[in-house]
Amino acid sequence: MLSLGARSATKTQILQSLGFNLTHVPEPAIHQAFQHLLQSLRAPSKDLDLRMGSVLFIKKELWLQTNFLDNIKRLYESKVFSTDFSSTSTAREQINSYVEKETEGKVVDLIQGLEPLTVMVLVNHIFFKAKWEKPFNPGYTRKSSPFLVGKRTTVKVPMMHQVEQFAFGVDSELNCSVLQMDYSGDIVAFFVLPGQGKMGQLEQALSARMLRKWSHLLQKRWIEVFIPKFSISASYDLETILPKMGIRDAFDKNADFSGITRRDFLQLSKATHKAVLDVSEEGTEAAVATATKLTVRSKDGPSHTVVRFNRSFLLLLVRRATEAVLFLGKVENPTKF
The missing domain is CATH 2.30.39.10 (Alpha-1-antitrypsin, domain 1)
Incomplete structure (x- = not known):
């Protein structure tokens, strides 16, 4: 999703680090494939509960490119919420309670802290609940x-x-x-x-x-x-992991997210992943x-x-x-x- 708003080396690093060869697969085809995958995963089933979603929390004053908003809604069915980031604790509470609700209380406290300069938070969540075909007694x-x-x-x-x-x-x-x-x-x-x-x-x-x-x-x-x-939970700070994979510019002064907004300079400060699984x-x-x-x-x-x-x-x-x-x-x- 982030690559939709990235430009130049920032975009290339994101897509290549995720394993896509841009000379073989054009960028639109990558997004269309994800769109198709999400639609197939969201197909309702009586036997399992699989819910996933993407949400963008953005600062009220941030002027977003219409194209970016249209694409994330169309391709990733993302929701967009206007958020008051002037109070980082209120914004953090809003994001965490949304994710907690969407994952039926499984993923709590996804965001531990927000920097005062935060203007946008992108969240992906997935909730999975199913029964064994051959359950244990x-x-x-x-x-x-x-x-x-x-x-x-x-x-x-x-x-x-x-x-x-x-x-x-x-x-x-x-x-x-x-x-x-x-x-x-x-x-x-x-x-x-x-x-x-x-x-x-x-x-x-x-x-x-x-x-x-x-x-x-x-x-x-x-x-x-x-x-x-067992019931296990794991959290990862991706801002330390993604640069090792090759996504570097997004996190520093070389970041180019002009596809998201032209008026302000944006760079990634935090990327968090949390997974919870009960067996x-x-x-x-x-x-x-x-x-x-x-x-x-x-x-x-x-x-x-x-x-x-x-x-x-x-x-x-x-x-x-x-x-x-x-x-x-x-x-x-x-x-x-």
């Missing part, structure tokens, strides 16, 4: 199981447990096990457990191609699975309903593979139809919120 959740943090420390976590048929595979090239669990609807979760000491190697190799490879590699089989029940017996949010499945097959039933997610693992939530990754994270300590 809370009665089989072990209240206190060891989970290895680092090389030697263990913490106690509630460990969900079930024996079911899931798509599963071992990637011998990367030395990791991949379990696919489906949500009701079109979303799948990939739980990826690297071999001891192989997390760095796995992170380096992550790519869209790798995901496709896993999708083809996995086969349905009986699995006895142990997965921690429980029912799905991604704890629910009061009890699972109807009460059978754990006896050990002398069909032979099965045992997979224990009792140390650091990766988790990806993917929309099947578009192969869009909605969430990607590393669970290092499920007790930390």
Whole structure:
């Protein structure tokens, strides 16, 4: 969205750092693809609650280019709010309460502080809530199981447990096990457990191609699975991360956002990302309903593979139809919120 209002090197740095090759893909095609992706993700579904949005909070006196406003509304369905930034605490409260409401209270205090010179805040938010196609029975959740943090420390976590048929595979090239669990609807979760000491190697190799490879590699089989029940939250100050990716000019005196406003000089001062994810017996949010499945097959039933997610693992939530990754994270300590 920001690239729509950026010009010269500022624009190029944003798009190239996000992996777009402007000689192969013209800029309008990039925005149209995002527009299409957002529309497909917003398609209503009875099985899952997926809400996303973009909001621009702008200083009342800021004179915006009509073209920029039209484009962010048309392509990204962004809302625009006129905001009084003369009181940074009031503006911060307005932004945080809006995001909290849109994410059903999951993302709180997104903005920790605003500089007195702030004239514009751009916020993207996503809220995801779904139920497992094959839910866990809370009665089989072990209240206190060891989970290895680092090389030697263990913490106690509630460990969900079930024996079911899931798509599963071992990637011998990367030395990791991949379990696919489906949500009701079109979303799948990939739980990826690297071999001891192989997390760095796995992170380096992550790519869209790798995901496709896993999708083809996995086969349905009986699995006895142990997965921690957890709620995790992570916040990132992107003003330290984005320049390392190549988005530098946007944050300093070389910034060119003349596509947003011609009258004033704008530069980025803060970029924040916060994600919250709950994984429980029912799905991604704890629910009061009890699972109807009460059978754990006896050990002398069909032979099965045992997979224990009792140390650091990766988790990806993917929309099947578009192969869009909605969430990607590393669970290092499920007790930390």
